[in-house]
Every structure is written in structure tokens, then in C-alpha cells.
Amino acid sequence: MSAIYVMWLRQMKRYARSRARIIGSLGQPLLFLLGFGFGFGPVFQKAGQGNYIQFLAPGVVGMTILFTALFSGIELIWDRQFGFLKETLVAPVPRILIMIGRTAGGATVAIFQGLIVIAICLVVGFRPVSWTAWPAAFVYMALIAVMFTALGTAIASLLADFQGFQLVMNFLVMPTFFLSGALFPLSSTMTPIEVIASFNPLSYGVDGLRGALLGGGYHFGAATDLAVMSAITVVLLGLGSYLFSRVQL
Amino acid sequence: MILAEHLVKKFGDFEAVRDISFEVQQGEIFAFLGPNGAGKTTTIKMLTTLLRPTSGKVRLDGLDPATHQLQVRKSFGIVFQDPSVDDELTAFENLDFHGVLYKVPRKLRAERIPKLLKLFELWDRRNDPVKQFSGGMRRRLEIARGFLHTPKILFLDEPTLGLDPQTRNQLWSHVKQLNEGERVTVFLTTHYMEEADRVAHRIAIIDHGSIIAQGTPQELKQQTHAETLEQAFLALTGTTIRDEDASNVDQMRNFAKMWTRRRP
Numbered sequence: 001m002s003a004i005y006v007m008w009l010r011q012m013k014r015y016a017r018s019r020a021r022i023i024g025s026l027g028q029p030l031l032f033l034l035g036f037g038f039g040f041g042p043v044f045q046k047a048g049q050g051n052y053i054q055f056l057a058p059g060v061v062g063m064t065i066l067f068t069a070l071f072s073g074i075e076l077i078w079d080r081q082f083g084f085l086k087e088t089l090v091a092p093v094p095r096i097l098i099m100i101g102r103t104a105g106g107a108t109v110a111i112f113q114g115l116i117v118i119a120i121c122l123v124v125g126f127r128p129v130s131w132t133a134w135p136a137a138f139v140y141m142a143l144i145a146v147m148f149t150a151l152g153t154a155i156a157s158l159l160a161d162f163q164g165f166q167l168v169m170n171f172l173v174m175p176t177f178f179l180s181g182a183l184f185p186l187s188s189t190m191t192p193i194e195v196i197a198s199f200n201p202l203s204y205g206v207d208g209l210r211g212a213l214l215g216g217g218y219h220f221g222a223a224t225d226l227a228v229m230s231a232i233t234v235v236l237l238g239l240g241s242y243l244f245s246r247v248q249l
Numbered sequence: 250m251i252l253a254e255h256l257v258k259k260f261g262d263f264e265a266v267r268d269i270s271f272e273v274q275q276g277e278i279f280a281f282l283g284p285n286g287a288g289k290t291t292t293i294k295m296l297t298t299l300l301r302p303t304s305g306k307v308r309l310d311g312l313d314p315a316t317h318q319l320q321v322r323k324s325f326g327i328v329f330q331d332p333s334v335d336d337e338l339t340a341f342e343n344l345d346f347h348g349v350l351y352k353v354p355r356k357l358r359a360e361r362i363p364k365l366l367k368l369f370e371l372w373d374r375r376n377d378p379v380k381q382f383s384g385g386m387r388r389r390l391e392i393a394r395g396f397l398h399t400p401k402i403l404f405l406d407e408p409t410l411g412l413d414p415q416t417r418n419q420l421w422s423h424v425k426q427l428n429e430g431e432r433v434t435v436f437l438t439t440h441y442m443e444e445a446d447r448v449a450h451r452i453a454i455i456d457h458g459s460i461i462a463q464g465t466p467q468e469l470k471q472q473t474h475a476e477t478l479e480q481a482f483l484a485l486t487g488t489t490i491r492d493e494d495a496s497n498v499d500q501m502r503n504f505a506k507m508w509t510r511r512r513p
Binding site for chain 2: 002003005006009010013014017018082083084085086087088089090091092093094248249
């Protein structure tokens, strides 16, 4: 237990000490929120879909968590290059505990970033139906965070250096975000995109988050969202632990 | 305490370690010497569960590092050749986290960390992040960290690289104290022959992945009719500089890594 705690604490300290990173990583969600939100707002309204900021905000929160979580997982490559990974790999602690601690730390950081973005959304004009929506919304945020931190760890366990990073960025992170229903409503899109989105775990996370915050309007349904998110999170945690336990230097 | 039999490690076609065998008794200080790229660090990585051997047998305290990873990890401590501290954390936090990971009780941590930080003259800078430290200070921190818990076996991979004579002295007297007082088995590599001559009970010399000589410092000197260990070392390994070799090895290893990682 103390190993998990100490690995988590390390992530927290690193996060708290990198103010530039905290502020820097808020630029992108802000851009999407303002650029897309206000830019496409009128079109969205004309199409009879209602207020776009209301629709977009949960998607941007999901995006923030996706990016932060995946990068937290991928930070493993930094640790490999700067050497700290060795220290944790020879420690007399089961590697699964190291992995759980790292994931908990990365996920906590991602949730924090998500909460900051929600605060920004509230300032910009986003209004959730009621305050009772928060507990359910928080569960979805946590699931997205844990899922993608685990995925990042799994990927980083396979990469020796940053050369493969661009590949991950362009062929995994960006498609996951754009093909998820974070930016557009799924029910009104063409079928192929809907099919792709239904294989994208983020779609379920964003759908659940949106449904919780707006008090309904689920695309997949709350039960489906929760079940799919939980199942994939468990699978990715298992995969990440397995790949991390096999890391050699 | 440490046993290697017909140990082989290949990276692709390149054989970094070729069929080496040696044994280290409990309470012994064993020096593993060799030119750059001879296979020293690769061997240490195989002994310390960081790398799986291609073939051969390894036992640490009677256990196989490949199958009993956790038990084996509990038995040793290591000071790495290259940096392994966290830059963003302070010197104190680095030691404290290490202590938690190695299950050093809180009371003992509170007692030993200040002692070690003072011994290696880092106490005044204990609350500064390591990224502000000079190369020598980082090295001292790594070594202080290695002494925080008392393992059965201590691996020291070129621990004195880049250290001033004062710190080198501190280090070796500490190692001797652990070895004599607590019967800690020590496995070390170094390029400073006079250090090996001074502290090691037995020495193995490795070159191009094979062990070419083994014995006490005295035996090695007699064998080569040399006066110092350095002369004996040069007589055994020749005078060609191996830096080219070393970078080749690194390239091969990177290539091998890239290849194996794409096809896991």
C-alpha cells in the first residue's frame, strides 16, 4: 500500500511543481471551447440542436482528461530516459503496485485538469441541470482518467524512446478525440462515423458525462456507458500491468 | 551468494555476454573489471532482474532472478552507473521515497536519511530539487540512496565515476564497513584499478563478453608478472581503446530493442 501511495504522491508533487504545464495544457480546451463553441454555436442552433456550449462543454472536459491522462501514462518514457524507471523497477515491490500507484497519480492529475476546465466552462456559460448531477459526472471523469492513463502506460511500456510518440499522437489520441461525439451529436451523423464512434471508448465516457450533466439525452444510455467504460478500464488496467511487468532495460 | 553459469546475452546477432561463469561467496567483495562495452553492465542487469538472459543459469542467494523476481529484488541494493534519481523531487524526497519503496521503517528513515545526507555533504541542499544539482552532487545522492537500506548483496556499477577523492574515500570506507560489519556481499565494477586492488577480495576481468581472468588481485599480478593491477589489466586486455566498440554496442542494442519492441 505504501508503494502505491508513494508513487501517487510523486505524481502529485511533480504536478504541483509544474505550473507552466498546468496553465499550458489549458490552452487547447479553451481554444476548442471558445473557437468551436461560439463559432459553430449559431449553425448548431439553426440545425435545431439547441445551445452548442451546453453540448460541447462535456466533450471538451472529456478531451482534457483524455490528453492529460494519456500523457501521464506516457511519462513513463521520460522516466525511462532520465533513469528513474530503473529505481522503481528494481525496488522490492510487485510491479503491479508500482503500476497502480502511477495510474492513480496520473488519473488524479487528469481529474484535476478536468475540474479546472469545468470551472472555465461554467464561466463561459455552461450550466448543468442541477448540482445533483456532479457525483455521476465525477464517476465518468474518473473512469475516463483511469482508462487512458492505463492505456498510456501500456503504450509507453512498448516504446523505447520518443520516436514513436508522434505516431501515438496522430493515429491514436487525435482520432480518439475527433471520432468520439465530443464535438458533434452522434445520432445525426452519417452511419460510418457512428459505427467508428461506437468502438471508441471515449464516446461512452463523453456520452455518460454529458447525460449526467445535462440530465438526460444519452446516446447509448447511462447503463451502457457505465458498463462499457468499466469493462474497458479493467481490461486496459490488466493490459498495462502486464506490459509494464515485462519491461526490460 | 551470486552464481552465474554459462550466462549468455544476445542482442540480435550481437553477443554482449558470451558464456560467462563465476561465483561470489557470501561476505566477499567481488570486482568485475573490463574495458568499455565489455559486458559489465549487461551482466549486472541480468543479475538484478532488469534483463532476461538469452541462456545460462543465474542464482542470487539461491534464487533465479527470472522466476523469483520479487524475492531476488528484496535481497539486493544497487547504485547504477547512469542517473536514476527524480529531477523534480528534492534530495530529501528522493531518499525518503526510496526508503518507502524498500520498506525501511519510518523511524529508521528519520535517523538514517539525515546521517547519509550529512555524510555525503548534501544536508544543506536537502530541500532543493535535484535538477539544480551539479553532476557530482547527483552522484553523491545516488550513492547515499544506495546505502539507505542494508541489503544482502550490494551492486555498485562504476560508483566512483565523476567523484572527487574525498567522496571516493567516504564511499569505499562505507562499503568496507558494511562488508565487515554486516557481512554484505559486494559486486562492483570500476575503471579505477587502484580502487579494485584496495577493496576487492577477488576480481574477474571481462573483455568482449568473455571472462579472461579470475582470481585475487595478487594472483592476477603474479599471473601477468605485473607490479600493479593496472599493468596486469592492460597485459590481459591489451592497450586498444574501446570507445568505438562501446558505441557499436549501444547501436546494436538500440537496434535490437527497436526490432524486438515492434514485434513483441
